[in-house]
Amino acid sequence: MDVLVVGAGPTGLALAAQLRAYGASFRIVDRSLDRVHESRALAIQPRTLEALAPFGVTGELIGRGNPAMQVRMHLPRRVVRLPLFDIGLTDTAYPFLLFLSQAETESVLSEHLLDHGVDVERGTELVGLERAGSSVACRLRHGNGTEEAVAATYVVGCDGAHSTVRDRAGIGFEGYAYPQTFLLADLEVDGLERGAVHAYLTGAGVLFFFPLGSPATWRMLTLRPPDVPDTQVNLGLLQQIADRYADDRPVLRDPVWMTDFRLHNRGAVRYRSGPFFLAGDAAHIHSPAGAQGMNTGIQDALNLGWKLALVSRGRAPEEWLETYEAERAPVGRSVLRFTDRAFTIGTSSNPVIRFARTRLAPRLAPSVLRASGPRRLVFRTVSELGIRYRHSPATTAGPRPPGRGPRAGDRLPDLPRGLQARTIGPGWHLLLCGPPALWRDEQLVSLLKGRDDLVDVHRLGDESPWTAVTHGLVRPDGYLGYVARGTRLEGLHTYLDRWLPVQHR
Numbered sequence: 001m002d003v004l005v006v007g008a009g010p011t012g013l014a015l016a017a018q019l020r021a022y023g024a025s026f027r028i029v030d031r032s033l034d035r036v037h038e039s040r041a042l043a044i045q046p047r048t049l050e051a052l053a054p055f056g057v058t059g060e061l062i063g064r065g066n067p068a069m070q071v072r073m074h075l076p077r078r079v080v081r082l083p084l085f086d087i088g089l090t091d092t093a094y095p096f097l098l099f100l101s102q103a104e105t106e107s108v109l110s111e112h113l114l115d116h117g118v119d120v121e122r123g124t125e126l127v128g129l130e131r132a133g134s135s136v137a138c139r140l141r142h143g144n145g146t147e148e149a150v151a152a153t154y155v156v157g158c159d160g161a162h163s164t165v166r167d168r169a170g171i172g173f174e175g176y177a178y179p180q181t182f183l184l185a186d187l188e189v190d191g192l193e194r195g196a197v198h199a200y201l202t203g204a205g206v207l208f209f210f211p212l213g214s215p216a217t218w219r220m221l222t223l224r225p226p227d228v229p230d231t232q233v234n235l236g237l238l239q240q241i242a243d244r245y246a247d248d249r250p251v252l253r254d255p256v257w258m259t260d261f262r263l264h265n266r267g268a269v270r271y272r273s274g275p276f277f278l279a280g281d282a283a284h285i286h287s288p289a290g291a292q293g294m295n296t297g298i299q300d301a302l303n304l305g306w307k308l309a310l311v312s313r314g315r316a317p318e319e320w321l322e323t324y325e326a327e328r329a330p331v332g333r334s335v336l337r338f339t340d341r342a343f344t345i346g347t348s349s350n351p352v353i354r355f356a357r358t359r360l361a362p363r364l365a366p367s368v369l370r371a372s373g374p375r376r377l378v379f380r381t382v383s384e385l386g387i388r389y390r391h392s393p394a395t396t397a398g399p400r401p402p403g404r405g406p407r408a409g410d411r412l413p414d415l416p417r418g419l420q421a422r423t424i425g426p427g428w429h430l431l432l433c434g435p436p437a438l439w440r441d442e443q444l445v446s447l448l449k450g451r452d453d454l455v456d457v458h459r460l461g462d463e464s465p466w467t468a469v470t471h472g473l474v475r476p477d478g479y480l481g482y483v484a485r486g487t488r489l490e491g492l493h494t495y496l497d498r499w500l501p502v503q504h505r
């Protein structure tokens with residue numbers, strides 16, 4: 001077996017989908033007998049919707065979810081209306097935050113795997129890992145208590161915050177716990193305008209209602225106030241807290257899930273140690289501010305799966321596996337920083353931060369978000385569309401990088417609209433811009449000889465945002481590996497010989 005995927009949460013399920021699409025031999029195991037039925041992560045970012053589109057599941061996710069476009073910021077005696085994603089995102093087919101419970105997201109991914117003959121082995125726990133020559137000896141314990149020894153070339157820990165793989169691989173998980181306790185409930189609320197996110201801002205903190213849809217209309221999220229006893233969460237307690245924040249007194253009822261939890265901010269010291277890889281919560285955990293957790297995990301998986309599959313099949317060099325940590329660890333670190341700042345601003349009792357939260361932010365937010373620069377920055381960051389790998393060893397700017405349009409390491413924008421759909425098939429995509437006649441067939445035949453089954457060619461003409469007479473190579477995860485100007489393809493040839501060499505067949 002090439003890959004053992006440990007954990008079938010959203011990260012493991014996405015990884016399995018990509019390993020299958022790229023022809024790896026793998027197994028996916030999870031110690032729990034059933035998938036998660038709680039909502040947990042409640043939103044899917046635009047970039048995740050794009051990244052999952054190649055598996056044909058994005059339409060189903062959108063069909064089951066609830067796109068929210070507006071935020072209502074509730075202040076004493078007034079409500080400020082803010083746009084959420086309906087401005088500033090012109091280069092994606094999904095310019096919205098999709099509210100959908102994690103249970104539904106996992107259900108859609110599980111159904112996709114089932115439809116493609118992938119068996120998620122539930123009730124199967126990884127209990128032992130040991131390096132054995134060029135492979136890993138793994139011990140799996142089944143629900144009936146029997147143990148099975150299996151060998152895998154690579155093991156990926158998608159096994160959450162308490163990762164067994166991380167522990168057995170001896171990878172540290174550094175960070176800290178926040179002192180506060182969060183209260184969470186999925187429930188019905190009378191008196192709230194539907195389809196918007198509601199944030200009640202006071203000196204004491206923030207109370208959120210998110211439009212979840214299923215299994216209940218709303219997700220309530222707030223901090224346990226210091227004077228509220230640490231008893232089990234119940235509806236009366238939540239109503240009492242809501243009444244402190246909300247002048248308009250929304251009435252809470254029919255909870256389907258109520259819980260409290262402590263938050264941490266921790267990151268794995270390494271994302272890889274030899275044959276062991278970490279992805280998702282096994283690699284980073286943080287506050288839910290900005291709905292980044294599950295999204296980052298799914299995108300970790302979709303950065304890694306095709307690399308593991310192509311290397312295992314002998315179609316790409318081992319060096320690709322080093323690029324996983326080089327590309328994803330900086331993303332993980334930046335999510336830890338960003339969510340920590342947002343958490344501090346939302347919860348601090350420091351008088352300066354309280355003043356900024358309750359007085360400055362509501363006053364400034366509408367005009368800041370109307371200005372195109374800050375607006376774009378905020379939306380690009382939260383939507384995860386701004387993630388790029390310009391400093392990766394596996395992205396190369398050609399000898400004459402174009403003056404405008406995307407650069408090597410950037411995500412392929414959906415411009416002209418529909419470009420992402422045209423390049424959705426598995427493998428690499430060579431984009432040739434400028435008059436089609438400029439690109440000679442014999443030149444392309446020589447470039448792609450021995451790898452043409454992995455590279456599709458697209459002649460784009462002069463379509464924006466590309467400078468005329470540009471060529472670019474899109475990787476299987478939708479990021480540009482190489483971009484250059486002109487019709488000379490020697491630079492691209494060198495790139496392909498290094499990263500997709502013919503002799504690796």
Ligand SMILES: Cc1cc2nc3c(=O)[nH]c(=O)nc-3n(C[C@H](O)[C@H](O)[C@H](O)COP(=O)(O)OP(=O)(O)OC[C@H]3O[C@@H](n4cnc5c(N)ncnc54)[C@H](O)[C@@H]3O)c2cc1C
Binds near residue numbers: 294
């Ligand atoms: C109460 C709560 C509220 C949350 N709210 C939000 C939110 O509002 N927004 C947000 O973005 N995120 C939220 N999260 C976080 C979000 O749920 C995670 O980021 C997401 O589930 C991570 O997915 P994952 O697949 O990496 O890990 P997980 O979903 O944790 O999946 C790990 C899987 O590995 C399995 N496993 C573990 N050890 C083994 C082993 N040894 N052998 C076999 N299987 C194993 C587990 O059974 C589990 O199914 C919340 C989490 C919790 C608990």
